[in-house]
Amino acid sequence: MNKIVLITGATSGIGLASARKFAENGDKLILTGRNAERLTEIKDELENKGTQVLTLVFDVRDCTAAKTCIDNLPVEWQNIDVLVNNAGLALGLEPEYDGVLEDWNTMIDTNIKGLLTMTRLVVPGMVKRNQGHIINVGSVAGDAAYAGGNVYCATKAAVKALSDGLRIDVANTAIRVTNLKPGLVETNFSNIRFHGDTERAANVYKGIKPLTGDDIADVAVYAANAPEHVQIAEVLILATHQASGSVIVRK
Numbered sequence: 001m002n003k004i005v006l007i008t009g010a011t012s013g014i015g016l017a018s019a020r021k022f023a024e025n026g027d028k029l030i031l032t033g034r035n036a037e038r039l040t041e042i043k044d045e046l047e048n049k050g051t052q053v054l055t056l057v058f059d060v061r062d063c064t065a066a067k068t069c070i071d072n073l074p075v076e077w078q079n080i081d082v083l084v085n086n087a088g089l090a091l092g093l094e095p096e097y098d099g100v101l102e103d104w105n106t107m108i109d110t111n112i113k114g115l116l117t118m119t120r121l122v123v124p125g126m127v128k129r130n131q132g133h134i135i136n137v138g139s140v141a142g143d144a145a146y147a148g149g150n151v152y153c154a155t156k157a158a159v160k161a162l163s164d165g166l167r168i169d170v171a172n173t174a175i176r177v178t179n180l181k182p183g184l185v186e187t188n189f190s191n192i193r194f195h196g197d198t199e200r201a202a203n204v205y206k207g208i209k210p211l212t213g214d215d216i217a218d219v220a221v222y223a224a225n226a227p228e229h230v231q232i233a234e235v236l237i238l239a240t241h242q243a244s245g246s247v248i249v250r251k
Contacts, residue, residue, distance in 0.1 A: 006030040009087030011038040017073040017213030024053040032056045036184040060087045060114030070121040083122045085115045086137045093148030101236030111155035133176045140183045146246040176231040178223045183238035207250025
């Protein structure tokens with residue numbers, strides 16, 4: 001049966017790859033992001049292939065805007081089956097004692113509070129219907145800190161804790177909760193982390209074949225379509241030559 005899938009941060013990277021993969025699966029998509037023009041382009045692309053798409057323009061850090069959008073969904077879009085909490089970012093690699101406060105606030109507000117906002121807005125409807133699936137995009141960085149990762153690693157550790165906590169909270173329902181934990185994924189992630197320094201971003205992936213957004217999206221679609229009695233609780237997805245957040249063999 002076709003599902004209604006809401007994906008945050010759907011204009012690039014893992015979010016965009018997930019939109020395309022769920023579209024291939026025949027699902028209806030609610031795509032959110034800050035870039036209205038890019039969302040329109042993606043909507044046109046997917047609708048030309050036969051997918052029904054609704055776009056919502058807001059920043060997950062803006063709780064009021066997010067609530068307004070979700071509260072005013074058209075009736076036919078209200079029963080969200082899958083929530084993909086993908087919106088997230090890393091900024092900087094400074095030591096914790098020398099970090100940029102604005103970067104910290106952006107990461108915490110997006111990666112933790114934005115995820116919580118979307119969970120609070122969407123999951124009550126799932127509980128009421130006794131049906132739904134929350135897929136949180138965490139990171140290998142949430143398992144252990146690495147040099148320069150400090151606050152970003154802390155936010156992804158929070159995603160793990162929040163995923164585990166939510167799974168406990170809905171264990172008496174048919175709702176499933178999945179935490180995806182990617183390692184090195186070549187998207188615009190590093191460009192954002194280094195504030196547009198393309199050369200520095202490219203060095204992150206030198207000497208190793210990294211994952212792609214499609215690789216992570218494949219796992220998300222698989223988890224969402226597992227038999228109803230199967231809950232893919234947590235998946236660590238690494239490139240072949242990456243052993244952990246800090247152990248990478250480059251050739």
